[in-house]
Amino acid sequence: MNEKKRFFPRSTGRLESRLYLPLLFCVLSSNAAWCEEDLAQEKVDFNRDIRPILSDNCFQCHGPDAASREADLRLDVEEDAKLDRGGYSVITPGKSAESEFVSRIRSADERELMPPPEIHKPLSPREIELLARWIDEGVDWSMAWAYVPPVRHAIPEVSHHEWPTNWIDRFILSRLEKEGLQPAGEADRVTLIRRLSFDLVGLPPTPEEVAQFVDDDRPDAYERLVDRLLASPHFGERMAIYWLDLVRYADTVGYHGDQTQNIWPYRDYVIHAFNTNKPFDEFTKEQLAGDLLDNSSIDTQIASGYNRLLQTTHEGGAQRKEYRAIYMADRVRNISQVWMGATVGCAQCHDHKFDPYTARDFYTLGAFFADLDDEIHLHTPAEDLSTLPTIRKPEIEVLSILQRERLVQCEDEIRKLEGSPEDAKVEQRKKEIETIKAAPGLTMIAKQCEPRVVRVLSRGDWMDDSGEVVGPAVPTFLSSIPLADGRRATRIDLANWLTDTDDGVGRLTARVMVNRWWALMFGRGIASVLDDFGGQGQPPVHPELLDQLAVEFLESGWDVKQMVRVIALSSTYRQSSIAPKELRDRDPYNELLARQSRFRVPAEVVRDTALRVSGLLQDEIGGPSVKPYQPAGHYRHLNFPAREYEHDTNEQQWRRGLYVHWQRQFLHPMLRAFDAPTREECTASRSRSNTALAALTLLNDPTFVEASRTFAERILAGAESQSERMEYAFRWATSRAPTEDEARVLKELLEKSRAYYESHPEEAKQAMTTGLRKVGDEVDQVDLAAWANVARAILNLGETTMRN
């Protein structure tokens, strides 16, 4: 192994990942002859095989960035590469031997060799061979896949006619057949309902729901289940978990003192939007420009809070001009990652090195946000900002959409109950109405002001006033926004451009988004890098399927539920995740999808699962953020002002994870241990770690300890005999009965625990004191404490929080 391979995993990884898969497998295989044969058969594809090599190794000096361009040569532009340079061309189609390009990458002379040794990016022999073959084959050149709008493709023919349920399956199956692979069989019903419940509502199914589905012998039982879950109000919560990561939603400002800010009604808006299946183009417009729309309403204003989600500083001595530049860059990074699947942020200091975005594009995109009245905190004395919540005007006082809907519900219920003997219930509802009305929340919104002057900042230097003044515009290589009478483009124009399928990049946006809906259902996208479709990202493994999904998304009218539904109904989705070792070895990342994937559920859902299984979960939708138990001193590094965390002391304690107060600098340690992001920047895919800190959290965090002992109460009440109780408990957590071996392990734990508490009844009492929940005197605490350990072991099982 040479050194390069060790330190630049990518440069070798690229070869396998971007080459056509047969090639990948032959690298894996020890059968070299087969490998050679395959290489020879497959014509080199520019976007799949060549562009990634050029991008990673050459564009740095021969790419879009004019400032760092060497030898006046661009290898990202076909004409330039083929240009006659007085008797020779860098690339001569069909003739690798005559191409300067090839002689330079093959040169034995270090002074001639490309890429130059000092940039530490040597090409592998295979890469060199591919490049040469590409030239010999005539230099096929095409636009980067990410900028070619998706089109409808012919649904492929397959030989295994029984397997496909819908068109998705034919794309997948035709590829599998080409590879000589079989799809996995359909997962059993227990697995299916667990998978669907985690994916669509972010909660495990109850044993009753499992039994109903398993026993449902109607032919459309599965479809009914999908539709029930899509109609659940928890669907919006599950989707919000993802969306809030993308837009970096948090309850605090992020920098320095990390003071709290008012924004939770925006979260309610997002949940509601997914629940009511708001078309994604509207969803986009309301967030980017809800304050400017003709039909602007309270709710679109709340949605416009998107523009305020960035990190802000409330530190003394912050220079307004510097933070103007920082905020603008933050917004450009976010909008480009969320909607364009692009890293335009890289063009802050220079033209993008790998994609055709220029530094000017960066600043013109930023200029769309120059009208945001968002600087009050930058000219408020720091001591006045050291309040909780801090000053983040403009804000409005609102009831969130979910609160207003709840009011209507309560009023309806009261009307229905009137005259009935259920006075108590009427009173309850009346009280709820009063409570809601009494406490409207503040929320940050977008508000227009006179647009600030935006200059192109040379090298990103905010002190440099010499750059060109620019107005709002979209990246020039993509298209432009037609404007009558020199009108200044607005955030509405930007939102329209992002979703317009004719004059804008709506078709590209659709592809970026469907890839993410797909990733939620399979654990990875068809294109694996969810926020970078650029030259340094990964081309899709099933490009035609991705295109087709994008087209369907558009033709459905940006109907998110419809897309989730069609994916959920596919046979591809329904496959078992259990695969023979052979297949796991051959396709370790499950790119071909000859099986389903398995992965731990998101941090919030880890919490929700324990609460749901124990019976503690308070599953009402929406409202202000909540504060679960948190280790003392977790905020001790915060200051301006110093902070004491006070956890909720009522049933708010047991709300779902997505409502947990999101302190950017010190996110709740449970969420952090399970890889929830701090939301300082856009997160399109979370890592999934498996660490000792996560184990300690599940074992010892009071939330899980309290859930365990409450789960024990449920177990004792739910079944009589010891073995029935084991089964009952296991079914709640894993949706299945334990095997004999499993029951034996639990029995041993139960007996040892019971023996201990029988001789230490005081300890049993102690074991019931973690958390708010009270245990009645009538309960046998020794028994309960013993079962609480069994319950805790069950909640700690890998299977309990594994979606497969």
Add this chain to the structure above:
Amino acid sequence: MVSPTRQSSGTQPNFPEIWQVGLSREKTMNNPFSHLQTDAHRRTFLKASGVGLGATALSALLAGDGFAAPQQGIPGLPGLPHFAARAKRVIFLCMAGGPSHLDTFDEKPKLRELDGQPMPASVTAGQPIAQLQGKELRVLGPIRKFGKYGKNGQTISDFLPWHREIADDICIFKSMVTEQINHDPAHTFMNTGSAISGRASMGAWINYGLGCETRDLPGFIVLTSVSSANPQPIASRQWSAGFLPSRYQGVQFNSTGVPVHYVKTPRGVPDRLQHQVVGSVQQLDQLRHQQVANPELLTRIAAYETAFRMQTSVPELIDMSGEPQHVLDLYGATPGDGSYASNCLLARRLAERGVRFIQLYHRGWDHHGSLNKNMTTCCKLTDKPTYALITDLKQRGMLDDTLVVWGGEFGRTPMSQGDKGETAGRDHHIAGFSMWMAGGGVQGGISVGATDEFGYHAVEDIVNVRDLHATMLHLMGIDHHRFSVPFQGLDMRLTGVKPAKVVRESLA
């Protein structure tokens, strides 16, 4: 990727999913961390973490896989270090808030001369300014005397009497520059090489590259000290793993109370029952693995083992009862008080136990006013313990392979902030300030670089933060050019994209 995994695939089975799910940031095919997915890596990992796991699940599992005796430590990247390392571990003493270089190591007679006079506009023109924006700029002379100490006569102010004793151990960088003038981004820049959130901090980088010599404790530990008035807020971003796998992130140790979040067993659960619970979880995960062949479950079994061991190793670590009185006196430490002194002693204990990167924060150095009073307080809290740490490491023969770094996120202005006299302070300053390094591979008793006569601009042998990082990596045996990870389309480096150099003058 690949490369290790796939190349060995001819002879050994692949277990890719264990790390795919376990570690990666979903980049999968282009997963930069898939070298961790090698069979060998998994074996070492399981093998080493298998110690102490009851009789059943794991031992059976290990036997089945033909594992041999346990091994200490977590391996780093294959091929690292690039060359012989001079230091095995780092203790980074962060004086958060930004200590005044002009009152510690950088003596400027010119300022004394001009004390109270207007600052020459030529010096400050076009420079970024923090809280002094729009204010009249007047010179504030050094408020204490300086002396020359050690063999080569290092310049040290009277604020730091104990530093005289280690003058021959430290290499003072007097020409530091940074790019960020506000605390939060300046810390982020110092720790990650970028002011943009989401990048990996140096402790995470070093653990990622070199692994760790212990499995009983995290490889990157952060200690913060109870300090004086208005302590600087410090975000957990400062010890984030960023785009690296999250197991490389720093773990905060609480200086008082429970040392690590959730390390304490629940009320009413004695250790042996806790062990029983952990063992049951491991056995059940193992049984499940037999049914569904999910290697993630094996990783989990190992994680539970480490978790259980941390429940023992952490209390043992913070139990200072075995430290003799003369050592406590050397530091001036009262165990459990959360002071900087106690943390310095704890840092030594962590270093002894094989922790790779220890970062220790004292948060009291933002002296916009009452410079004399505040410097007195902060120096009193930190000067002697810092000396004690160096001395103690030296006595134990550990200074030779421990790199100690001292400094803030920036320095302070030669201009006065606030009124004259006792209430005068200094504002944030980024164009020139001082830091020092000592220990493994560092040339002690010298200083590198210089600022101009106003202590404003670094003018000689300028050392920017990237150079500091490059030098630290170099001492750890890493060539910063060749230490990168692909993220968002770039090859990310701790030293970033702009040029960075090893400060050769500082090397022994």
